[in-house]
Amino acid sequence: MSGSLLNYTWQAVVIYFLLAPSHGPCLLAAEPIRCSPCTAEKLLGCPAVPTGCVEVARERVCGCCTTCALQKGDLCGLYTAGCGSNLRCYPREGDSRPLHSLTRGQAICMEPAEVARIQDSQTLENKGPTENDNTEDTSVYRDPHSLHNRLMPPLGHVTREKPFDPTNNVDAQESTKAKNNAFRKKAVEQGPCHIELSRELDKIAKSQQKMGEKFNRFHLPNCDRHGFYRAKQCEASLDGERGKCWCVYPWNGKSIPGSPEVRGDPECQQYLALQEQDQTR
Incomplete structure (x- = not known):
């Protein structure tokens, strides 16, 4: 699969969250995906900010609490603290799995100039x-x-x-x-997962326009570099809470019977291995 498709896939959603400054609003008003408001109840549930922070920042994605901001060179992602002022969370140059890195906190806090340089190199590569x-x-x-x-x-x-x-x-x-x-x-x-991903991206803006603040969770297929499904699929969240994860067959995206649906790692490889053993019997 070309690098441009990989680049488009993760940028279509996570760029809304990760390339905005940590101290700004969660999303610009003009963007199609909007976070749920930070209610007084949510703010009261926030833990105390750790002492000794070099800089304080709001939680990434749609979190409402503040925490220590990450510094230049620190690992970052969708579920980590935000990068400090004048820094952006972006995958390493040459990363073949940018979405994987962002969702698992393996991207890097870097300066905007470095982000621009990487994007320029990707543009040249994908011409x-x-x-x-x-x-x-x-x-x-x-x-x-x-x-x-x-x-x-x-x-x-x-x-x-x-x-x-x-x-x-x-x-x-x-x-x-x-x-x-x-x-x-x-x-x-190459395309079964990518085709579903395209459909889901089209649905997001329409669903939020119709449901407003009630639209808090959605699923964007987690595709591998060949366009098939990764075994672990997770629900995305706009209300600051981690969504559920489950296991699917890589070739069709259907749930693996007997596998759990949890807010964490469902350890899909063991269920895939069990299915393969059953098929060889």
């Missing part, structure tokens, strides 16, 4: 091929606004072949057809 590139290396993930378009080449997609040779016209057409068929097959095979 389209040159005229000398082979058609098979051409990426279908070009439209920054649509995961569906990223998963399938546009209709009428024209591949760059060698200059037209009348004596080799039939062979050229067959070669182009074979390449396009293989290319489309590969894109489809």
Whole structure:
């Protein structure tokens, strides 16, 4: 899967939370995902701020309490304290699993200039091929606004072949057809989790517009780099509480029978192993 699709996947949601300054509002008013308000009851339940903090910051995502801000170079993520002022929580350069890092607190607090440098390098890396590139290396993930378009080449997609040779016209057409068929097959095979992710992203804004503050939890599929499901899936939360997690089959996203649904690690690998043992009997 191309780096641009990985980049789009996690940015579509967590960028709302992680790239805003720690001392600002949880989300800008114009953004489609809005946090629940911090009620007096929630604020009364906040623990005391630890002594000796270099800087105090509000909890990340939609938390209402304050805690010690993380400093430059500290590990950070969706469920950690926020980075200090003028710092951003961002995956390491070259991280092949940015969403994994952000949800598990393995990203890094860094300065905005460093974030911009990494984003620029990703942009250069994900640019389209040159005229000398082979058609098979051409990426279908070009439209920054649509995961569906990223998963399938546009209709009428024209591949760059060698200059037209009348004596080799039939062979050229067959070669182009074979390449396009293989290319489309590969894109489809990569996409079951990404297709669901695209649908869920489309639903989020509509659901919040309809339900308002009652819309506090949702599930965004956790996809691997090939577009299949990771065994561990978790519910996202806008009310400051950690959502439930459960186990699914990587190839179809359906829950594994007998596996738990918990607010923590359901240890999915053991349930996958049990299923594999049952199938071999």
